[in-house]
Amino acid sequence: MINDKVSLKFHFHIKRHKKINRSMAGNVILFIFMGIAGIFMAIPLVYVVSNAFKPLDELFRYPPTLFPRHITTNNFSDLFVLMSNSWVPFSRYILNTIIIAGGGTLGHVIVASLAAYPLAKHDFPGKNLLFSMVVLSLMFTWQVTQVPNYLIISKLGINNTYLAVILPAFAYGLGLYLMKQFMEQIPDSLLESARLDGASEFRIFWSIVMPNVKPAWLTLAILQFQTMWGNTGSQFLRDEQLKPLQYALFQIVNSGPARQGAAAVVTLIIAAVPIIFFLIFNSSIIETMTTSGMKE
Template identity: 60%
Template structure:
């Protein structure tokens, strides 16, 4: 009788959660309104990239472009063509930093989180406490120690000075550990009984089931590395990333306003595209990852 009463209570609770059609339509309209509001800056930046100079400086400013043109992108190519370092070199530097840094961060965070989440060994709690404590510090606080370490290792003015610190992003380790703790131990024990090694369990069982976590890390880390300009670590012009070169172009004054709008669109398109692709996978995987012991 007690079990029947509990089921009746659950049924009544689920019934209360069911929304009527007018309420669902109202919620959809509210969410659509907020979505459109959030998309305004992106649409404005897209239109600015195709505006001629006279439309960029018109007052009051117009939201949508009237006479679209590709002159801003042609001017960007012409400006970069006059540089003694080709545009392809900047693209290659950014590609190397972003891909290696993001992949290394996901891999390192996952491999470090697995033993912390599924095994108890001396010092495991202390290590995780240090990871959580490191989340409190801003990157500006650790900038000087980070520079000193890179200098002692001889990595200043190399891509390693940007890639290696990005792999040790503490939020990635924290997020991966929290996700891996939700995996049922029975699933891992079954894999061990089938003769799977720890490496096989990690790659074939753990990583596919924590796909939302490492896709989230991908979304978080990729834009950071894509938008880096080398900071105080890279001095050689041939090693500078794309963002640095485009920032120098936009410093040309009013005459470079159109080129600056094209630069803003280029820097914005790649992270947004990656986010849209990864977001669909995250939502799809999240809906089927509610595993319990």
């Protein structure tokens, strides 16, 4: 029988920093500074939202205005008409995006977690070398690996399929690095106690390790979803029925000045989905960034 201790979550103990004593004037100055910085960071997002409600003449106005003078929803109706008249149904693009983004995100979280566990909690020959290769891979941009990825996908015979876009997402090194660093904070005594109670390695991984690194893999899921959401699949997907929503939206953006109203709505949609996804799970990201260690 596995001890009840194995099935319970081990909570993180965040190191408490000493409260910094500041004067009222210092607090006011800090508040003003943070407020100004927040406004500057919010301006691009406000500009994207306002452009979606501007008529065509205001979109080409120079100098550009931050807020629309005459609010209109014609841009949304224009985008709806364009997508309704497309050769492939709009719902098909959405389905393709869900399959690609969902499959790539889920697969990456699972593979990165499974690979990070032995690197964090087991000793074996070549462990440091493998992790050094993972860290080294973070230095290369996707353009560097574009050609090797295409050759591998072609050799596997999965070109022009969903797997051609989903499978490379499993191997992103950032996820493995993040999960390993977080798993190392789990006390070894907790895992040894589970082994003494007869728990298998998979049981330890699934019932103890994964619940305790939940902020890390939720953060990883957010980052990976944002990456997959912006993937147009143009490198591997040739059939129009397989292409994601991003591909169709970018075609509208590049269709000329007459479609700039619809293009403004497209920009809003592209930015809105990752932001909404982030807002839902932002507490997990904050917890990941603020957790500084665990105590035995």
